[in-house]
Amino acid sequence: MKIKISKENLQSEFVRKVERISGETLSNCYQCGNCTGGCPVSYEMDYGPSQIIRLLQLGEEGLLMNANSMWVCVGCLQCYSRCPKCVSAANILEALRQLTLRKGTDHENVSDLPFPFLKNAPQQAIVCGFRKFVS
Amino acid sequence: MKIPYYPGCTLNTVAKDFDTSAREAATVLGLELKELDQWNCCGASFPLTPDNVMGLTAPTKVLVNARKEGDTVTTLCSVCYNVLKRTNKAINDDRDRRNLINEFIEEEYDGSLQVIHFLEVLRDRIGFDKVKNLVKRPLKGIKTGTYYGCMLLRPFEDIGIDDPEAPVIFEDLLRSLGCEPVEFPNKIECCGAHLAMGNEDVVVRLSGNVMTSAIDSGADLIVTSCPLCQYNLEKSQKRLVQDTADYSGIPVLYFTQILGLALGQSEDMLGFEKNICDIRPLLKEKGV
Numbered sequence: 001m002k003i004k005i006s007k008e009n010l011q012s013e014f015v016r017k018v019e020r021i022s023g024e025t026l027s028n029c030y031q032c033g034n035c036t037g038g039c040p041v042s043y044e045m046d047y048g049p050s051q052i053i054r055l056l057q058l059g060e061e062g063l064l065m066n067a068n069s070m071w072v073c074v075g076c077l078q079c080y081s082r083c084p085k086c087v088s089a090a091n092i093l094e095a096l097r098q099l100t101l102r103k104g105t106d107h108e109n110v111s112d113l114p115f116p117f118l119k120n121a122p123q124q125a126i127v128c129g130f131r132k133f134v135s
Numbered sequence: 136m137k138i139p140y141y142p143g144c145t146l147n148t149v150a151k152d153f154d155t156s157a158r159e160a161a162t163v164l165g166l167e168l169k170e171l172d173q174w175n176c177c178g179a180s181f182p183l184t185p186d187n188v189m190g191l192t193a194p195t196k197v198l199v200n201a202r203k204e205g206d207t208v209t210t211l212c213s214v215c216y217n218v219l220k221r222t223n224k225a226i227n228d229d230r231d232r233r234n235l236i237n238e239f240i241e242e243e244y245d246g247s248l249q250v251i252h253f254l255e256v257l258r259d260r261i262g263f264d265k266v267k268n269l270v271k272r273p274l275k276g277i278k279t280g281t282y283y284g285c286m287l288l289r290p291f292e293d294i295g296i297d298d299p300e301a302p303v304i305f306e307d308l309l310r311s312l313g314c315e316p317v318e319f320p321n322k323i324e325c326c327g328a329h330l331a332m333g334n335e336d337v338v339v340r341l342s343g344n345v346m347t348s349a350i351d352s353g354a355d356l357i358v359t360s361c362p363l364c365q366y367n368l369e370k371s372q373k374r375l376v377q378d379t380a381d382y383s384g385i386p387v388l389y390f391t392q393i394l395g396l397a398l399g400q401s402e403d404m405l406g407f408e409k410n411i412c413d414i415r416p417l418l419k420e421k422g423v
Contacts, residue, residue, distance in 0.1 A: 023185040040325045040341055072337070075183060076285035076325035081299055088290075094183035108333050121331055122362045123144035124214050127179035129332030131190070 009059030018056060022095035028085045029053045035079035035089045045069040049079045049089035056092065070096040071107050071133070101135040108133040138256060139204040140168035141197060143215040144176045150212070150362035150389070152406030157211050157253060157391040163269060163398045164261050168209070168253075173200045177218040180329070185225075188235050194222035198250075199242045207249045209256050211391065213361035217286035220250040221293045252287065252296060254304050254360065254390070263311040271399035273313030276421045279393070280349030280357045280385075281305035281316050283323050284364045299323070305358065305390065312397035313423075319352035321345045326367040335370075342371035346385055355417055356386040358393055365389065372411050386414040 009015075019026060029050070036048035046067035047055060055064050073093040080088035100107070108129065118126065146154040161168045174197055182190030197219060201208035210216045226233045227246025237243055251259075257266060283302055291299040300323065306316035326345060327338030346368060349357050359365050368387045375382045392405045396418075407414050 021184050021186050041330075041337060044337055072330070072334070074285075074325050074328040074330055075180065076328065077289040078285070078325070081289050081291065088183070091183045098184055098187065113332065117332065120149065120366075122149050122366050123176070124179040124212070124363050125329055125331045125366065127144070127176060128214070128329040128363075131178070131180050131182075132329055133332065 003058060003060060005058060009061075012059045012061065014061045015056055015059050017099070018092065018095045021098055022088075022091040024087055024091050024095075026053060026057050026092075029057070029087050030085065032084060034082045034084065035087075038078040038082040039089075040076060040078065041072050041074055044072050049073075049093070052096075053087070053089060053092060064096060065100070069093060070100070075132075097132065101133075104135050106134050110134060136165060136260070137167045137169050138260075139201055139208045140170050141174055141177075141201060141208050141210045141215060141219065142170060143174075143210060143212045144179075145362040146212055150365070152409065153211055153362060153365075153389040153391055156389065156395040156400070156405055159400055159404070160391055160394045160398050163400075164257075164266065166256070166261065169204070171197075171200050171204060171208070177215045177222075179214055179218065181218045181221045185232075188232055188239075191222050191225060191232065191236055192240055194218050195226060195236050195242070195244060196240060198223055198226070198246075198248050199240070199244045202244065202248045206247070207251060209251050209253050211253045211360065211389075213252075213284060213286040214363060216250065216252045217294065221290075223248055223250050224293050252360070254287075254308065255296060257308060257394075258304055263307055266308070266394075267311040270312055270397045272397055272423060274393065274397050274423050275313045277314045277417070277423065278317050278353050278355045279309050279314045280319050280352065280354030281309060281322060282345060282349070282357050282359045282364060282368075282387075284359065284361050285323070285325050285328070287360055288323060305360075308390065309358065309393070312393060314393070317349070317352050317354050319349045319354060321348040326361075326364045327371075328363060328367070331363070331367055331370070338367050339371040339374055342367045343375055346372060346375070346387075347382075350383070350385050354385065355421075356388060356393075356414055358388055358390040360390055362389075369411055376411065384412040386410050386412040386417065388414060
């Protein structure tokens with residue numbers, strides 16, 4: 001993958017906004033990869049948590065917003081628990097989700113959810129799913 | 136001893152066995168779980184972005200109602216516990232967010248409540264020694280995989296119930312009931328959580344790994360304190376039993392069902408028949 005590093009991308013409003021919403025300082029990450037190593041769902045992600053942070057450091061908005069990673073993150077906080085610099089990749093991925101949802105773009109269509117799931121699933125799965133996937 | 140208790144939505148509906156077994160066990164231990172007069176859903180996820188103050192309003196309302204009934208509130212569901220405890224800490228530590236929320240919900244809450252899990256009630260207020268003395272049916276020889284999942288433990292600085300990488304609170308309780316806890320690699324790994332909505336394959340893989348890791352480590356059953364973990368494990372188990380020739384299955388129970396059993400509650404009252412893998416043949420086999 002070829003990435004063009006530009007001043008505009010590095011200093012973009014998008015990157016500052018992710019820092020503001022997540023409360024995380026991206027430059028704290030020195031890419032040790034512990035988060036991706038501990039992440040139970042990194043195998044399913046287009047980019048693992050440490051790669052997401054690296055792409056943010058490089059201001060790659062397009063790649064980040066089109067990746068599935070933010071929708072796969074379960075928010076289990078294993079990344080944060082194992083980070084030697086106390087960076088929470090989960091908070092950063094939640095910020096990316098929030099940026100999408102706040103534009104009114106849903107990840108799940110509520111009317112498409114199967115009836116057996118709505119009938120049998122714990123309320124907490126439904127409420128949490130709505131919070132993570134629906135604007 | 137009476138302690139204010141927040142059941143949460145799931146324990147009021149699909150995880151009713153978790154609620155009733157805990158209340159019964161508490162009575163035997165000389166404790167009353169006094170349900171809050173008024174409560175609402177906690178929101179089922181702590182907002183991970185600090186700018187999302189709106190996500191804190193529902194759990195703050197729960198805390199406000201609980202504070203009216205005492206200085207402590209206990210809960211059984213790991214997610215409710217995580218959300219309430221983290222919200223309480225956020226309100227306590229952060230004046231800006233506290234002021235904003237209080238203005239919005241028209242309350243004056245200061246974060247002075249103590250949010251404790253029922254496991255902490257058993258460990259710190261009753262004591263596992265006392266629990267052990269009240270055991271009527273020691274579960275000797277039952278090898279238990281104690282599944283913590285995520286929300287009971289992380290993040291450590293907000294939750295602090297136990298060591299986030301090597302917790303023992305579950306094992307200590309089960310030992311007092313006569314069980315033999317076994318270590319297994321996935322005991323603090325995620326079950327797939329809310330991906331139950333729309334991404335079942337990931338859930339089956341993660342929950343499946345939890346169960347096979349427990350089985351491979353010699354566990355006869357898995358205990359949990361989270362209704363979503365229980366649901367994900369059981370749902371995955373159903374698929375694994377159907378699709379995998381050499382997967383035998385393992386009972387997945389709430390820790391209060393095992394506690395109730397050891398304290399002498401009738402097997403018929405504990406809801407064992409709802410599990411995909413029934414624990415009752417195992418009890419017979421082990422002669423307990």
